[in-house]
Amino acid sequence: MAESLSKPVQELIVTGGELPEKYIYKKGENAATDVSYPPIEVPVIDLSLLASQSTAGEEELGKLRSALGSCGCIQAINHGMTASFLDQVHEIGKQFFALPIDEKQKYSRTVGDIEGFHAADSLLSEHQTLDWTDRLFITIYPEDKINLRFWPENPENFREILNEYTRNLSLMKELLLKSMAKSLNIEEDCFLKQYGEGAMMVAGFNFYPPCPRPDLTLGVKPHTDAATITFLLQDKEVEGLQILQDGQWFRVPIVPQAILINVGDQTEIMSNGMFKSPMHRVVTNSERGRLTLAVFCHPDAKMEIGPVEELIDKKRPRLYKTMKDYVAIYLENDQLNKRPIDAVKI
Numbered sequence: 595m596a597e598s599l600s601k602p603v604q605e606l607i608v609t610g611g612e613l614p615e616k617y618i619y620k621k622g623e624n625a626a627t628d629v630s631y632p633p634i635e636v637p638v639i640d641l642s643l644l645a646s647q648s649t650a651g652e653e654e655l656g657k658l659r660s661a662l663g664s665c666g667c668i669q670a671i672n673h674g675m676t677a678s679f680l681d682q683v684h685e686i687g688k689q690f691f692a693l694p695i696d697e698k699q700k701y702s703r704t705v706g707d708i709e710g711f712h713a714a715d716s717l718l719s720e721h722q723t724l725d726w727t728d729r730l731f732i733t734i735y736p737e738d739k740i741n742l743r744f745w746p747e748n749p750e751n752f753r754e755i756l757n758e759y760t761r762n763l764s765l766m767k768e769l770l771l772k773s774m775a776k777s778l779n780i781e782e783d784c785f786l787k788q789y790g791e792g793a794m795m796v797a798g799f800n801f802y803p804p805c806p807r808p809d810l811t812l813g814v815k816p817h818t819d820a821a822t823i824t825f826l827l828q829d830k831e832v833e834g835l836q837i838l839q840d841g842q843w844f845r846v847p848i849v850p851q852a853i854l855i856n857v858g859d860q861t862e863i864m865s866n867g868m869f870k871s872p873m874h875r876v877v878t879n880s881e882r883g884r885l886t887l888a889v890f891c892h893p894d895a896k897m898e899i900g901p902v903e904e905l906i907d908k909k910r911p912r913l914y915k916t917m918k919d920y921v922a923i924y925l926e927n928d929q930l931n932k933r934p935i936d937a938v939k940i
């Protein structure tokens with residue numbers, strides 16, 4: 595039983611046949627059915643403008659604030675990484691999942707680990723429908739939290755490319771958190787101050803194999819991210835991500851060379867609800883595999899996080915408690931099928 599629970603989705607395809615029950619949503623549940631979804635226009639933000647002290651920079655801050663306060667995400671361009679470098683980042687993920695199963699299993703998650711290669715089920719309770727995806731999770735920042743046992747040596751340039759990507763995202767993270775505060779007219783270090791020495795970045799490579807029944811499955815069930823912010827490198831050719839707005843699902847179109855950045859629960863908390871952590875999911879398709887890389891930014895688990903005082907007043911009372919280690923609260927509630935952020939609402 596335990597054996598079949600942790601079987602990678604890629605291996606299910608090899609054995610063929612009908613979909614195992616555990617991946618099937620019942621009628622009327624979450625499954626994507628076969629209606630087509632309208633696209634959502636995610637605002638495109640020029641990061642080079644955010645850093646500039648100009649009128650254009652001010653306008654861009656206004657755009658950032660309104661985007662994060664409504665759909666909760668942006669498509670970031672002019673982030674300083676070339677198209678060919680982003681292709682390389684995508685390629686190391688693709689090459690890893692193309693390796694024989696024995697090779698990938700050298701990096702398998704074992705009980706108690708957050709990191710490692712695994713089918714999406716291993717942390718879930720028995721009552722949840724399983725996601726149609728295989729994953730590789732690795733801590734990429736800070737250096738002293740890196741455990742190379744989970745870092746593939748194949749493809750050969752995996753480590754070098756991922757390190758380079760991490761360096762770029764660290765700079766982007768700082769710029770964004772400062773810009774987010776500035777856009778709300780509060781001191782620019784307000785959000786960063788809650789980060790602490792042990793702040794982390796975790797990379798999740800997601801591979802969604804083609805699925806013979808996209809009408810019955812989901813690549814990832816509806817969720818919000820626990821992170822402060824998430825950087826998502828979408829697949830360049832295959833769509834799949836959807837965002838819920840006003841009770842309706844919209845597909846997120848691919849913007850070549852952009853990094854999709856979304857608010858996570860911890861930013862919704864720190865901003866006292868000014869920024870929204872969007873509900874999102876991933877649908878499957880029967881034709882092409884899809885590879886994405888999500889990088890989650892987390893404050894130090896030992897630090898207290900909570901709404902910034904300047905964002906609390908009579909008109910806007912405090913919406914969330916102050917807490918440590920939101921990720922633990924998130925995981926606990928997620929396994930009970932409860933929306934995690936509700937657990938810290940006042």
Ligand code: OGA
Binds near residue numbers: 798800887
């Ligand atoms: C996630 C996620 C979206 C995607 O990993 O949390 O939402 O398109 N991924 O892979």
Ligand code: NI
Binds near residue numbers: 817874
């Ligand atoms: Ni997500």
